[in-house]
Amino acid sequence: MKSKVYFFTARTHTHQESMSKVKGPLALKQLGIEEKLKANDKIVIKTHFGALENTRYIRPSYIRFLCDYIKHLGATPIVAESCGWGAPEEFTGAHTEYSGRATEKEYLEVALMHGYTEETMGAPIIMLDGPKGIDVERQKIQGKKFNEVAVAGRLREFDKLVLASHFKGHISAGFGGAIKNLGIGCVSKGGKVEAHTGKTFKFNTEAPISDYEVCLKICPTHALSEDKNGKIIRDEKKCRLCYMCQSVCKNNAIEIGESTTEEFIIQMIDNAIGVVDFFGRENIFYLNYAIDITWQCDCTGGSDINLFPDIGILSSLDPVALDQACIDLAHLSKINPYSVLGDIKNLPKGNNTDWFSYIPRYNRETKKINMNLEGIASKQWELQLEAAEEIGLGYRDYELIEVKIEQKDE
Ligand code: SF4
Numbered sequence: 001m002k003s004k005v006y007f008f009t010a011r012t013h014t015h016q017e018s019m020s021k022v023k024g025p026l027a028l029k030q031l032g033i034e035e036k037l038k039a040n041d042k043i044v045i046k047t048h049f050g051a052l053e054n055t056r057y058i059r060p061s062y063i064r065f066l067c068d069y070i071k072h073l074g075a076t077p078i079v080a081e082s083c084g085w086g087a088p089e090e091f092t093g094a095h096t097e098y099s100g101r102a103t104e105k106e107y108l109e110v111a112l113m114h115g116y117t118e119e120t121m122g123a124p125i126i127m128l129d130g131p132k133g134i135d136v137e138r139q140k141i142q143g144k145k146f147n148e149v150a151v152a153g154r155l156r157e158f159d160k161l162v163l164a165s166h167f168k169g170h171i172s173a174g175f176g177g178a179i180k181n182l183g184i185g186c187v188s189k190g191g192k193v194e195a196h197t198g199k200t201f202k203f204n205t206e207a208p209i210s211d212y213e214v215c216l217k218i219c220p221t222h223a224l225s226e227d228k229n230g231k232i233i234r235d236e237k238k239c240r241l242c243y244m245c246q247s248v249c250k251n252n253a254i255e256i257g258e259s260t261t262e263e264f265i266i267q268m269i270d271n272a273i274g275v276v277d278f279f280g281r282e283n284i285f286y287l288n289y290a291i292d293i294t295w296q297c298d299c300t301g302g303s304d305i306n307l308f309p310d311i312g313i314l315s316s317l318d319p320v321a322l323d324q325a326c327i328d329l330a331h332l333s334k335i336n337p338y339s340v341l342g343d344i345k346n347l348p349k350g351n352n353t354d355w356f357s358y359i360p361r362y363n364r365e366t367k368k369i370n371m372n373l374e375g376i377a378s379k380q381w382e383l384q385l386e387a388a389e390e391i392g393l394g395y396r397d398y399e400l401i402e403v404k405i406e407q408k409d410e
Helices: 019-029 060-072 104-113 153-157 178-183 189-197 209-218 244-248 261-279 319-332 380-391
Strands: 003-009 042-046 076-081 125-127 136-140 148-152 160-166 168-170 174-176 201-203 224-226 232-234 254-256 284-290 312-316 361-363 368-370 398-402
Touching: 003 019, 003 319, 019 060, 019 284, 019 312, 042 060, 042 153, 060 076, 060 160, 104 125, 136 153, 136 261, 148 153, 148 189, 148 261, 153 261, 160 178, 174 178, 174 319, 174 380, 178 261, 178 319, 178 380, 189 261, 209 224, 209 232, 209 244, 244 254, 261 380, 284 319, 312 319, 319 380, 319 398
Parallel strands: 003 398, 042 076, 042 160, 076 125, 160 284
Antiparallel strands: 003 312, 136 148, 168 174, 201 254, 224 232, 284 312, 361 368
16 A cells, blocks of 8 residues: 655755745645544654754754734644653753653753743643653553553643654664654653663662662652661552663662563653554644754764755655655755765665665674764665564555645746
């Protein structure tokens, strides 16, 4: 089956073709949202505000114009993100690549610095999994690795979901787009941990209570306590599986699992189908902003030079078709020779090459990024698309429909 994917080029000559004010809302309109909305519906726009030092995240005005369009249709927009993996810096005492998104309090400060506020959006901004990432809905699925997914709980409050994703590279998933925004972006804080590591969660009950000192302070549900023998105990009924205690324990007193890159991708896809099953396939509209396409995800502080020229905005009701179309257009592009792809010695020459096979990737054994300067191909991007199609998220086959904007005399 072929899904429809609408494409608006990034080439723009006048304000009548504005990427933010005109093409973004029109990309949403193509999906039939005007017929599907009811007056006073609550529409959540899920995007990513970027890690603190990231500079290639989606510019706020793209999302503001989506909010204005939704208001114009008589519905109510809310802009959303979800809490990131880990504990806030006030507990860890360390600033890292991924810092600044552990709680609503932390993340809203980053959002403010990046231009995302209630004033600039003309709409409230929320964390979909609540202020501390523990607002969760457990969705049963028949996944390859999981039979239950920790969906971000506040999704229950909304009638429709607009997934406004930045299409770019990713060191483990091969690329990040609509599928990843579902499987990582729309699950709870703990759901993100589980995608990356699986569901292992073990406390060393022989460890001294001093190893759990910060865990006892950070636990948002008071699920941890010290028993009469001075050992840690966890109340499983109170625990919301946010894994913040693991982020701050000493001497590895709490063990979580390790997943291979392939397992991470499969677990992310399991999460994604859980989100779609929970919210309803017919209620989700997907927009990919294929601009500022770096090899890094927006959740990192790195923002290297773009791999390709900007492509444009694409939209679909099928996240797999949408991501596949973005990948295909990127692979048809000329690479930017000043980007990391230009550093690779043995990069295949010419067009129509699978450029995403050559981007830097995370080495789980050394826990370092391999810049892949030797040019060895790796197809994480394709595994993501294959697994997503196999589980029923959508179809890789698609019809690309380019939408041109008519210029009017002024
Ligand atoms: S015990 Fe449970 S709720 Fe408390 S911090 Fe650990 S994972 Fe979160």
